Amino acid sequence: MSPSRFVSVLVALAAALLVLLLAAGARADESIFDPSRDKLHLDSFDLALTGYSQRGNGYQSQAGPPGGPGSQALTVWEPMGYFVLKKGQKLTIRILAPFDMVTAASPNAIDKTRTDTISQASRQNEAGSIDTSVTYDVSKRTTGTFRGGIHLEEDFRSWNMGLAGTRSFAEDNTTIAAGANQIYDWFDRFDYRGLRHARTQRGTTSGFVSLTQTLSPTTVGYLNYGLTEQNGELGNTWNAVPLVSNNYGGEVLPQHRLRHAFVARLAQWLPWNGALKGFYRMYADDWGIVAHTVEGQLYQRFSALFYARVSYRFHTQRGADFFRTVAFDDGNFRTADSDLQSFDAHSVGLSGTFTVPQRRIKGLEMQAAYERYFRTNDLDVNVFTWRTGFRF
């Protein structure tokens, strides 16, 4: 079976499972359906500001010595809003709206008199997204979710939509979920010299199945398998590749990519008002990338109003088969993108969450978080986040 057909079959199976789940739920709970029980109201909203400060070098960037790795330094400020609206007991609408303000989105040493990759992108870039999801509780045990979103970024346009469903069993001790998503990206094709070559596109189809299981009064487990197929232009189009001729060339990437990811999570309550969470993820695709990721998170509640978290994440990946720091100009697949290289990455994080007592609203929550990400091929990122949440 070809990869495309395999993905199509998986997506069809996920859709069929979703329909069956929704149908089963509808039959089981028709009697309590009452859409006029309550009016649409704001249930909660969160506002967050995240800052990313990145330093490092990669061979895909021309902002360095000829043939050597160039700068990947950038700063991103990202304000976000997340709103939850509810209508009665059954309808929940979630809206996520992040906006990016990026400096030095594509640092490079291209002739400054010529058009840069995406106008002014090497200096500044703004982007915004709106993702919405509507979840309907078909019954006490069954939910269905429709989602849709759009992403705007300079010349870049992206649309996505998806369906998902969940079904609980055994007094909600077991929950299975399945879903499918489709993303379509449409953008200008700028080459590594900053020259525009009309528009191009890519499509992404994905599906997942997951299982959440209560293992004991203090333990929850979770498994997820996801499959993603991508077709079209799969690069950002302007990454450079150093050539043996001491010149630069563009990336040459396959027009197809099939990606598998398996995730396992475990959350364990600790007797001293704490929690320990474990995460493992295995990834493989047909570009030759294989990766393993593990993460541990330790939570400690110090009072009813405050808890803190420390976390450590380790990621190791084998690079794409066609990664090169210097390549022949022979038309074979090639990339010098450091993200597609073999490397190990470490991430340590710390956060604190405060609940501020309020009389007028149900809750006011504030969170501060810091994460430091660093990896073995010359890249490190500091991430700061402040979030304020209002519950009604």
Add this chain to the structure above:
Amino acid sequence: MSATKRPTPSLRPSPLLVTLTLAVSTIVLGGCTAVPQNRRVHLADPMMSVGDDPLETYRKQKLYNTREGAAGGDGAASGGGCGCQ
């Protein structure tokens, strides 16, 4: 552009992965004893959520998806972007 060579698929699962998958599956499926709702008080604490909150999830996607070639593929939808970050 001249003809290009497709990479060789390398999706054969390692023995370690198979063993780990079986171990995790056994642990999870072995726990299929129903826990009554009145004994799940600890599971209701926000610290015990098996996933991150939506903003945290988005922040992590932003951090990892644009820096690791092995990110994504989880079947979850994510907004597009130039990938320049």
